[in-house]
Amino acid sequence: MAIEQEEREREAQRVSSVRTQIKERIIDLGETVDQRRTEVTAIGRSFWDDISVNADNADDVIETAASMAQQEHVLQGQKRSFQVAQDALYKLQRVVDAPYFSRIDFQERGEYEREKIYIGLTSFIDAKTDEILIYDWRAPIASLFYDYPPGPATYRTPEMDVSGELLLKRQYIIKAGELQDVFDTGITIGDEMLQKMLSRSADEKMHSIVTTIQREQNQIIRDDRHKVLVVQGAAGSGKTSVALQRIAYLLYKYRTTLSADNMILFSPNSLFSDYVSHVLPELGEASMQQTTFQDYLTHKLSDTGLALEDPYDQLEFILTGTEQDPAYKARLQSIPYKTSAAFLNVIEAYGEKLKHDGIRFLDLSVGKKVLITAEELSERFYGKASILALGERMEQLSEWMLEKLDVIQADAQKRFYRKMVREPKYMGTEPEMKKMSKIKAHKAIAPLKEKARNLAYVDVLGMYRELYTDRELHQELIAQAGQQLPDAWESISAFTATALEQGILHYEDATPLVYLKGLVEGQLRVGTIRYCLVDEAQDYSPFHYAYLKKLFPRARFTLLGDWNQGIFTHANAASEDGAGPKNEYSSISELMKEEETETIRLVKSYRSTREIVLFASRVLPFGEPIEPFSRSGEEPRLLRAANETELRRLVADAALTRQSGGASSVAILCKTARETEAAHAALKPLLPGLTRITKETLHYEAGVMIMPAYLAKGLEFDAVILYDAGEAVYAEAKERKLFYTACTRALHHLDVCYLGELTPFLP
Numbered sequence: 001m002a003i004e005q006e007e008r009e010r011e012a013q014r015v016s017s018v019r020t021q022i023k024e025r026i027i028d029l030g031e032t033v034d035q036r037r038t039e040v041t042a043i044g045r046s047f048w049d050d051i052s053v054n055a056d057n058a059d060d061v062i063e064t065a066a067s068m069a070q071q072e073h074v075l076q077g078q079k080r081s082f083q084v085a086q087d088a089l090y091k092l093q094r095v096v097d098a099p100y101f102s103r104i105d106f107q108e109r110g111e112y113e114r115e116k117i118y119i120g121l122t123s124f125i126d127a128k129t130d131e132i133l134i135y136d137w138r139a140p141i142a143s144l145f146y147d148y149p150p151g152p153a154t155y156r157t158p159e160m161d162v163s164g165e166l167l168l169k170r171q172y173i174i175k176a177g178e179l180q181d182v183f184d185t186g187i188t189i190g191d192e193m194l195q196k197m198l199s200r201s202a203d204e205k206m207h208s209i210v211t212t213i214q215r216e217q218n219q220i221i222r223d224d225r226h227k228v229l230v231v232q233g234a235a236g237s238g239k240t241s242v243a244l245q246r247i248a249y250l251l252y253k254y255r256t257t258l259s260a261d262n263m264i265l266f267s268p269n270s271l272f273s274d275y276v277s278h279v280l281p282e283l284g285e286a287s288m289q290q291t292t293f294q295d296y297l298t299h300k301l302s303d304t305g306l307a308l309e310d311p312y313d314q315l316e317f318i319l320t321g322t323e324q325d326p327a328y329k330a331r332l333q334s335i336p337y338k339t340s341a342a343f344l345n346v347i348e349a350y351g352e353k354l355k356h357d358g359i360r361f362l363d364l365s366v367g368k369k370v371l372i373t374a375e376e377l378s379e380r381f382y383g384k385a386s387i388l389a390l391g392e393r394m395e396q397l398s399e400w401m402l403e404k405l406d407v408i409q410a411d412a413q414k415r416f417y418r419k420m421v422r423e424p425k426y427m428g429t430e431p432e433m434k435k436m437s438k439i440k441a442h443k444a445i446a447p448l449k450e451k452a453r454n455l456a457y458v459d460v461l462g463m464y465r466e467l468y469t470d471r472e473l474h475q476e477l478i479a480q481a482g483q484q485l486p487d488a489w490e491s492i493s494a495f496t497a498t499a500l501e502q503g504i505l506h507y508e509d510a511t512p513l514v515y516l517k518g519l520v521e522g523q524l525r526v527g528t529i530r531y532c533l534v535d536e537a538q539d540y541s542p543f544h545y546a547y548l549k550k551l552f553p554r555a556r557f558t559l560l561g562d563w564n565q566g567i568f569t570h571a572n573a574a575s576e577d578g579a580g581p582k583n584e585y586s587s588i589s590e591l592m593k594e595e596e597t598e599t600i601r602l603v604k605s606y607r608s609t610r611e612i613v614l615f616a617s618r619v620l621p622f623g624e625p626i627e628p629f630s631r632s633g634e635e636p637r638l639l640r641a642a643n644e645t646e647l648r649r650l651v652a653d654a655a656l657t658r659q660s661g662g663a664s665s666v667a668i669l670c671k672t673a674r675e676t677e678a679a680h681a682a683l684k685p686l687l688p689g690l691t692r693i694t695k696e697t698l699h700y701e702a703g704v705m706i707m708p709a710y711l712a713k714g715l716e717f718d719a720v721i722l723y724d725a726g727e728a729v730y731a732e733a734k735e736r737k738l739f740y741t742a743c744t745r746a747l748h749h750l751d752v753c754y755l756g757e758l759t760p761f762l763p
C-alpha cells in the first residue's frame, strides 16, 4: 500500500533519530566496556596482592582461603558485568544500520491510546524517557506482527492474553541507516517483502527469516505448551529456518534460566551444520551444541574398536547393491526389524534379564597373567541380590576392582623391590630402588585401573552378538514384548553375527548397541538438555526416538521432517510412492507417549518457483501435499541424451548456461557417490572449476559443484542439474523419494538431463 510522502518523511526522520541514539549508546557502551576490561585486568593482576597469604597455622590458612574466595568473587562479578556490557555493545553494533524492520499499531481493548510498536532484532530503550524505541522480535507483543492482519488481534503474555485491534502493519527496508522503502501490508506479511527475499540468489550459508516469518511458522517458533512438537513440513517450507528461529526465541524467552548448553540440535551432517551456522549469530545469539547423531554414536563407541558405518554408506550400499546378492537381501530384511520399536523392547527386556544373569565379563590380565577372572567378576556382581540399577552395581564393581588393584599394585611394588635388592644389576641406593619399584608397579597396573574405571571389563559387544547367535534368548526376549521373531530370522541372524564377528558395525546396529551399553553401564541420561531439536526427522527410526527420549529425560522435543524425503530405509519409512500411511508421525508421538504432543503441518514451499514445485509434486502424486508460494520462473527443462558423451556435454552446457545466466550456485546431483565420482572425472575436462562434494566435505563455496543427491538434503542452490534421470538410474520404488528430494533443492532453475528413456517417476 502506498504511503504519503509526508508520512514517509516522518518515518525516515525517525529512523535517523533512533539511529543517532543508538550511535550515542554505542559510544557510551564502548567506554563502559573499556573501563570494565581495565578493571578486570587490574583485579586479575593484583589478585595476590590483596590476599593475605599466610600458612603458618590452621587459622591463617582458613583466613587465606576466605580472602581468596572473596577476591575471586569480586573478579567473577566484574567479569560478568564486562560481558553484559560487551554483549549489549555487540548487539547494537549489529543493528545500527537497520535498527528495525516493521511497525504495528495496536489499541488494547479498553484503552484510548494507540501504541506504536517498532520491531527489530534487538530491543532498544530511550535512556532518558524509558520509552521502548524498538521491541525485540521475540517480545510477546511482536507476535501480533506475525500472526494477524489488521483487525481484531490477541497476543499472549506469561500472565494473560491481551486483546485489541491491530490498526496498522508496516514494513521498512533500511540499508546503511537510510530508509529505502516503507509499505503497509495487509493479510500476510508483505508478499512483496517475501517475494524480494525469495527471488534472491542462494547463499552458501543460510540466513535468518525474521522479517518475513509466516503465521504458521510463528506458531512453531513460539510454541511452549507441548512437550513434543512434531512438524511435517513440505520441502522448502522453512523447517530448518523455523528450528533455528525457535532456538533464538527460547533463548530469549527463558534467558534467565536457559542457556545454549541446555539445547541440542541434531543435523544431518557437518556440511549442513556449516550451512546453517550463520543464522543464530545473525539473530544475536550464541551458537549452540549442534551435532549429528553419527558423531554421538562415534563418541559412544570409540572404545569398542569397531568399524562403525555411517548412514551415507548404509544408503550407498542400499542404492548400489542388487537383490541377487544374499547379503544384500539379508541386510535389507534386517533393517526394518533393527530400527523398530519391537527391537527396542527386546533390548529393554535384555536389560531386565541382565539384572539377574547373563552379563559377559572379560578377564583382567597383564600379559598372559590373569589378575581378576571373568568368573570372579560375575560372582561378585551376581553373588548378592541387589535392588540397585545395573549401572550403580557396575560402579560398585569398579570400586571393588580398584581397591583390589591397589592391593595388587602394592604387592607388585614389594616384589619388584625385593627383586632389585637380590639382583646385583640394580645398583641404586635404597630410596632409588624404592622409587623405581613404585614406578614400575604403577606402570604395570595403571592400564588395568583405567579399564576398571571405563568398564572395559564388560563385553557389551559380545552380549549384543549373543542376541543373534542365541535364537532361544532372542525368542524369549521378544515373546516378553508380546511379539515374534521376524520372518527372515535365519538370514538376519546369520548375516548380523558374521558382520559383528568381522568387527563391522552396521549403522542400523549402532544405536541398539549404544542403548544396550547404556543400560548395562548406566550412563544413559543427559539431564542438562532441556530442548532437543531434530532436523530431517524422517530419517530417524522409532528406535532412535525411543532412545533419544531415554537419553534426554528432561527435554522437550521439536522434531522437524518431511515424509516425502524419507530416503533412509527403516521400519517407520512410509510406502515408497509417498502414498500410504499418512500417520507416520503418530507412531513417533505414540513412542514419545506424551499427552502434550502436537503435530503441525507446513504445506507451503518457499524455496522453489511455482513451476519447480509443481514439477516435483508429479514425482509423488500421493505424497504429503506441497503448495507453491506464488513466485514464477521458467519451466524445468528435460534434456535427453542419446549416449554418454552427449549426456556429459548436455550437463556441462546446462551448468555453463546457468552460470552465465547469473546463478551463483549450481549443483549437479547424481544418485550415488559412485556415480558422482565417475561423473566428476568425466565432466572435469568440460567444467574445470567443478567441485566434488563428498560426505567428508565440511563446507562449500558458490560455483558449480557435483554431489550425490542424499548429501544435498536440507541444502539449496540457484540451479540444480540432475545428472542422469534416466530409467536405468531412477526406477526402483526406493529411489523415488531420493529423486523427489533432488528436484526440490532448486530455487530458480531445474534441468533434468537423462540418458535414453526418462525415469518412470515423471509420467
Ligand SMILES: Nc1ncnc2c1ncn2[C@@H]1O[C@H](COP(=O)(O)OP(=O)(O)OP(=O)(O)O)[C@@H](O)[C@H]1O
Pocket (backbone or CB within 6 Å): 194, 197, 198, 207, 209, 212, 213, 214, 217, 233, 234, 235, 236, 237, 238, 239, 240, 241, 242, 562, 606, 607, 713, 714, 715, 716, 744
Ligand atoms: N518465512 C520465510 N521468509 C523468507 N524465506 C523463507 C521463509 N520460510 C522459508 N524461507 C526460505 O525458504 C528456503 C527453505 O527453507 P528451509 O531450508 O528452512 O526449508 P526446509 O523445510 O527445511 O526444507 P527441506 O525439507 O527441503 O530441507 C530457505 O531459503 C529459507 O530461507
